[in-house]
Amino acid sequence: MARTTGLRWAIGSHALVLALSAPFAMSPAASEAGGRANDSNGEAVHTIRVDGTDLGRRFDGVGGVSAGGSSRLLLDYPEPERSQILDYLFKPNYGASLDILKVEIGGDVDATVGAEASHMRTPDEVDCSRGYEWWLMREAKKRNPEIALYGLPWGAPGWFEGGYWSKDRVDYLVAWLECARENGFTIDYLGAANESGFDAEVTKRLASALEEQGFGDVKIVATDNHNPPNYWFAVPDILADPELDAAVDVLGEHDVCVWRTLQRECHASGEALASGRPLWDSENSTQDYDVGAQPLARAMNRHYIDAKITGNLNWALVSAWYDNFPIGGTGLIVAERPWSGYYEVGPSVWVDAHTTQFTDPGWHYLESASGYSPGGASHVALRSPTSDDYSIIIETLDAVEPETIRVEVTGGLSTVPVSVWSSDLATESTDDDFIALGTVEPVDGRYEITVEPGHLYTLSTTSGQVKGTARPDADPSEQLRLPYTEDFERVGPFGLARYFADVHGAFEAVPCAGGRRGRCYEQQVTIEPLTWHNTAMPPTTIVGDPRWWGDYEVSVDALLDRPGHVELLGRVDSQQHNAAGYHLRVAHDGTWSLFSQDVRGQDRTLASGTTQPLGTKRWHRLALRFRGEHVTAVLDGAVLDTVEDAEHTTGQVGLRVGGWQRAQFDNLRVVPTGPRPSLVPHSTMTATATSEHPENDFGHNYLAEHAIDDHLWSTWRSRFDPVAPLPQAITLDLGKPTTVAGITYTPAVTASAGVIVGYTVAVSGNGTDFTEVTNGYWQATLATKTAAFERPVQARYVRLEATAVHGCPQAPIVAEINVSRTPLPVLGQGEPPSDPGPRFPHLVPRSRMTATATSQQPGYEAERAIDGNCGTMWHQSWSPYTPPPQSLTLDLGGDWNTIALVYQPRQDGNANGVITDYDVAVSRDGVSFQTVAEGSWTADASVKVAEWSATPARYVRLTARSGVNGHVSAAEIAIAHTG
Known part of the structure; x- marks a missing residue:
């Protein structure tokens, strides 16, 4: 009979039962097969057998990805906050304790939230001092000399003669490795391109070049693609080509547990597994820092259980970009307020810590101890290659009730007391994350724990773990103060002005031109780069607090190096591969325009004209003055025009050059033009x-x-x-x-x-x-x-x-x-929505209607046009394609005196399928139909109506004769009657 002594710790919302077990009896089935046994009270127990000889794959580590401009603002953080953030990321046994740092090999292109500097802007120059990734790598190595480094390019310079995939790419990567060596770094891993397909010939050439240039120890990762559902798509080609097979060291794909999901299933590949190579999730989105911990915790275990993945690298390492971007907060730490030093440590840091602080790269997974419990927990176990230490990580996010776990340790593993750490991932607070609950002493290698739902646990024979306690002494509401000035005389490292973030292109401080002394900010890239994901945008940099109240004047001195134009930006309220805000554009020939750019990059001209030519190599001062809904454009002190507009009312400022040429800026100044409201904190x-x-x-x-x-x-x-x-x-x-x-x-x-x-x-x-x-x-x-x-x-x-x-x-x-607390100006007032639906007070209830269609795409069935949710829609089949005309017929459930059909097109911003030509027919028996209306509708998302004289009908048929791009669809259809 088993004898157990239970101990319970209660820390915050945590509750954990540890049972010290003497030898106990098990049923033969349970003893042989593992899984469910019974405790002394007859309750089911899940057994994890931790056999130190049952070695699985080598654990390669947990990493973070700094790329796409994601770390830019971290560079400008004050001390001690900057060091605190770096400690949370890289310091062993303190925070995330990362094993791998993956950085972008910059190409001066918008690679998600911004651009990273290129080391080689022309084929005959190399500058190994550019960019802040070298600084970040140095800080990581300072804290953890054993951290592995991994480089990967997103975009590429425009001088590549063979295009994106060419021999020039190989030369570019080798030059970057030489820069790394010059900066004192040994690079461990290298990829050819990020999420841009795969080129076998370039990969083979890269492998040969690495050997020839003394970088033979650098391991090539392929393919670094995000390609669902065809994960591991290139593996068959890699294995079929002996030279390519020899070139690739690691198989790395992105988001193999499915991008921005709960990550309950990670996708394996039989061929990838059979290759024998390490398999990595070489970029896994961490999601918003406050909700991403649960998916990450699942992925950390299920990577190995489902797909034998041994490396997990998360983008973003740190969310250190301006927060007027839709996926702000995606990172282990949020650090977007360098002027105040405010940052937030997300729970994902402690999810990483549950693995990284208890293991090291080179440990091995233990096969029999990796799997799922009947109660919904996942678990993996790893052991040290140089000692008898082991660690078990258990996540219970899909469990619905507590579950008792029995651990049986064999195979020469340590029998010392086991420390137990826990995180409650069901709460938003990080105060109850990464808590040391105590230790349990195994008896004959056996012990039990009771795990709670919504938690992450680590059981380990190792010691030395710490939960970092540093906190910023700042308030998240603190804004960058106005007036704000920048004369570029005291720029930071790498020629980057404080708080300036390049969206596309590259701006750096250089000696001023045009007879001016001192330093100015210059756009450096003169050959249009090969963009990542087809970013069509001129060189742009932004600065300031996205929350700035919009009553200010922004002004700057500007000089054109050659014919072209420059732009001054104000009230930039969104940055997503563009700069949504007001733009003043002035060209060398004196033409100018004031326009508004929306979040989709569409421009709307507000005013334009011609003034004295700017010429080239001469300084001029541009200004945008805002007060309420009035926008004034100024050049060299003269007002060009004042307009009234309310598309942008708050936001930061920016600079833009009209093409891939050099232009300089100096003496940026942002000053209030009116009082800022006094807001309740x-x-x-x-x-x-x-x-x-x-x-x-x-x-x-x-x-x-x-x-x-x-x-x-x-x-x-x-x-x-x-x-x-x-x-x-x-x-x-x-x-x-x-x-x-x-x-x-x-x-x-x-x-x-x-x-x-x-x-x-x-x-x-x-x-x-x-x-x-x-x-x-x-x-x-x-x-x-x-x-x-x-x-x-x-x-x-x-x-x-x-x-x-x-x-x-x-x-x-x-x-x-x-x-x-103070009076506010009137901003953004509008008119009642122009919806013709309200003029029909009597609509046939949706609950009475059913719908059928002549064609429908799975997931876009006819009934979605009457489900009351304008976020869904009926759409004719596009696979296989069935062209218009197509009909949607509504059975009203009885006779109604019908007078109109109200049509709401799809509302997702895509005009594809908006019906443009139509007819409506009605019937009482569903067989004989009478046409009551026909005509054309505009190809936009506005609600549309077809009206007719009152006609009794049970059935109404809308025939879509044509639609945008040869498709037809409907978000919602309503039928009006006389009442």
């Missing part, structure tokens, strides 16, 4: 909502608290699966009675749907009795808007209610809400 508030979407949805969740967290990339959204009907509201508790004069509303930085256009604002002293203080309509733009009160009021609670939203699903979205 978010730190004093709490937020609640009528509904929210808490689940991880494509790497994000949508909690009410996100509307007051001072991050533009995080959002509140009412529940959208299923859709919670309007109106929906979010309520702010200010913490105490406060005099308030209005609110500001900022939508998500790239919201294609959910922008609030109809609103009411109400206030309360007790949180129960609310009084409406204003209502109205906003424009359907991404700009920050205001709801100004007629007079200041005293309130503790402020409620914003969305009565109408733009796009689908009909779920309001909010990046930030601020409450102002």
Whole structure:
């Protein structure tokens, strides 16, 4: 009979039972096959057999990826915060304790959130001092001399004569390795290109060049592609070619547990496994730092259990780019406020620590100890190659109840007391992550634990682990102060001006031209690069706080090296392979234009003209002056024009050069043109909502608290699966009675749907009795808007209610809400939505209708046009393709006196399939149809109507004769009747 003594620790929300076990009896089946046994109370127990001789694959390590401009702002962090962040990433036994650092081999191109500097901008020059990745590698090595280094290019210089895949690529990579050597680094791994296909000949040439140039120890990783569902797509070709087979050392694919999902299944390849090579997830998105820990924890174990993957590298290492980008916060640590030193350590740091602080590259997985429990836990075990130490990592994210785990240790492994560490990943706080719960002493190599759902555990015979405790002494709401000036005389390392982030191209401080002394900021790239993912954009750099209130004037001196144009940018409120904001463009011949660029990169001219020629090699001063909805363009002190526009109302500033040429800038200055509102600090508030979407949805969740967290990339959204009907509201508790004069509303930085256009604002002293203080309509733009009160009021609670939203699903979205203590200007006011649907008060209930179609694509069936969710749609089959005309027939469930059909096209921003030519026919028996309306509709997303004289009908058939790009679709169809 087994004898156990149970010990329970309770730390915060953690509860763990450790049982010290004497020899116990097991059923023969359980003893032989493993799995389920029973404890002394007859309860089921899952057994993990940790056999030190049952060696599996070699563990290669856990890494982070610094690429695409993702680490730029970290360079400008003050001390001690910068060192604290670096310690959390690289210092052994402190934080993430990473084993591998993967960096971008820069190409001066927009490679996700920005550009990294190239070491070789022309074929006959090499500069090994450019770029901050060398600095980052040095800091990593300083903390962990054993960390492995891995280089990979995204874009490429335009001088490659053979195109993206050419011999020039090989020369470029070898030159970078020589730069690494010059900088004191030995590179361990190298890839040929990121997510850009695969070229067998270039890979073979690269392998030969590495041998010839003394880099034979550098291991080549292939293919570094994100290619679902064809993971490991190149393996058959690699194995079929002996020379290529010999060239590739590691098989690395991206997001093999499926990009930005919960990562419950990791995709293996029989041929990849049979190759015998190490298999890596060489870039796995960490998702938003506050929700990505759970998917990462699954992937860390399931990589090996499902696919025998032994290397896990996460992008982004650190989210150190401006937060007006839709995937801000994707990283182990958020570090986007260098002026204040504020940063946030995400729970993913401690997920990594559960493996990295208890293992090292070179340890081996133990096959029999890697698998799943009946209760939903995954577990892996690894052992040291040089000692009898072992570690077990258990994740219970899909478990629904506690489960007892029995561990049986054999095969010469250590019998010393086992330390137990735990993280509660079901909570948002990191205070209950990476907690040392105590130790358990095995008896005859056996012990038991009871694991709780939603947790990550490590059991280990090693010691020395530490949870870092450094914290920033800064507030997340602290903004970069105005006035802001930069004269480029005191630039930082690598010629990069403080807080400037290149989006595309390369800007560096150099001696001024045009007879001016000192240093100026110059765009350096003169040959258009070979872009990554077809970025079509002129050289651009941005700077400033994305949350800047928009009443300011930005001005700069500019000089053209040769004919062309320069641009000054203001109120840049979103950066996604463009610079959404206002642009003043001035050319050498004196032509100028003032235009607004939206989030999709589309320009809208507001004013234009001709002035005195700028010429070349002469200095001129450009300025953009903003006050409320007035935008003024100024050149050399003379006003070019003033316009009224509200597409952008807040944001940072930037510089752009019209082509791939040199141009210089100097004396950038941003000064207020009016008072900034006095806003109630978010730190004093709490937020609640009528509904929210808490689940991880494509790497994000949508909690009410996100509307007051001072991050533009995080959002509140009412529940959208299923859709919670309007109106929906979010309520702010200010913490105490406060005099308030209005609110500001900022939508998500790239919201294609959910922008609030109809609103009411109400206030309360007790949180129960609310009084409406204003209502109205906003424009359907991404700009920050205001709801100004007629007079200041005293309130503790402020409620914003969305009565109408733009796009689908009909779920309001909010990046930030601020409450102002001072009067606000009127910004972004609009008209009621132009929806013809409301003129028909009587619509056939959807619940009465059914739908059929002559053609439909799986997943886009006819009934989706009447499901009440404009985020879904009916679409005719495109695979195989069935061209228009195609018909959608509605059975109304009975006779109605019909008068109109209301058609809502798809609302996802894609015009493909919008019906342009149509006819409508009705029937009472479903056999004989009478045409009652026909005509044409505009090819846009607006709601459209077909009307006819009142006609009794049970069936209504919409025939789409033509549509955009030869397709037809419908998000929603409604039928109006006389009542």
